Amino acid sequence: xxxxxxxxxxxxxxxxxxxxxxxxxxxxxxxxxxxxxxxxxxxxxxxxxxxxxxxxxxxxxxxxxxxxxxxxxxxxxxxxxxxxxxxxxxxxxxxxxxxxxxxxxxxxxxxxx
Amino acid sequence: xxxxxxxxxxxxxxxxxxxxxxxxxxxxxxxxxxxxxxxxxxxxxxxxxxxxxxxxxxxxxxxxxxxxxxxxxxxxxxxxxxxxxxxxxxxxxxxxxxxxxxxxxxxxxxxxxx
Numbered sequence: 001x002x003x004x005x006x007x008x009x010x011x012x013x014x015x016x017x018x019x020x021x022x023x024x025x026x027x028x029x030x031x032x033x034x035x036x037x038x039x040x041x042x043x044x045x046x047x048x049x050x051x052x053x054x055x056x057x058x059x060x061x062x063x064x065x066x067x068x069x070x071x072x073x074x075x076x077x078x079x080x081x082x083x084x085x086x087x088x089x090x091x092x093x094x095x096x097x098x099x100x101x102x103x104x105x106x107x108x109x110x111x112x113x
Numbered sequence: 114x115x116x117x118x119x120x121x122x123x124x125x126x127x128x129x130x131x132x133x134x135x136x137x138x139x140x141x142x143x144x145x146x147x148x149x150x151x152x153x154x155x156x157x158x159x160x161x162x163x164x165x166x167x168x169x170x171x172x173x174x175x176x177x178x179x180x181x182x183x184x185x186x187x188x189x190x191x192x193x194x195x196x197x198x199x200x201x202x203x204x205x206x207x208x209x210x211x212x213x214x215x216x217x218x219x220x221x222x223x224x225x226x227x
Contacts, residue, residue, distance in 0.1 A: 043217040056212045099145035099207040104156040
């Protein structure tokens, strides 16, 4: 158990819909990262938040948005869903914003039908 | 932009043999290079990491080497066992923006045959 909690574990929805994925980082961790892993694909960096502020942005689609709340949990919002958005979405956390180990949650598997 | 290339994409070895996975990174400012192991349907887990001020690091059957000049780093697994079968990802961080974000390679599927 990494200490990073993601909900929901599984989500099935239809094209055009909107979903919210939630992540609670390890206790004390200030940085949260979101990654997308499509079938047989690598881990694509989406976005990073540090202590409530956006810190780094990857190849995140405009249909996707995220935020980190004062209690440090984070949400990833995916809208106007397409079939290609079906993937495993991982949240990871780290203590600060410097280089070091990221601790991953178990992921949220999104299926868009 | 930052990029990490990983080879090979698949690797099949006999139990007891060694396995080597290689990565190259594009951003010379990168200074932290971890390796993660991901079993099917599970979360990635760190198995070993190395920082740019070190050339080699070993932990039992696993070792990582770093060549900063060539911007290469490699994972070496000796005396492979069936439980080593998984997908291995290399990554780099500390580059553009110097944040903690990791840029991952494409992954290597390692199969260890009994």
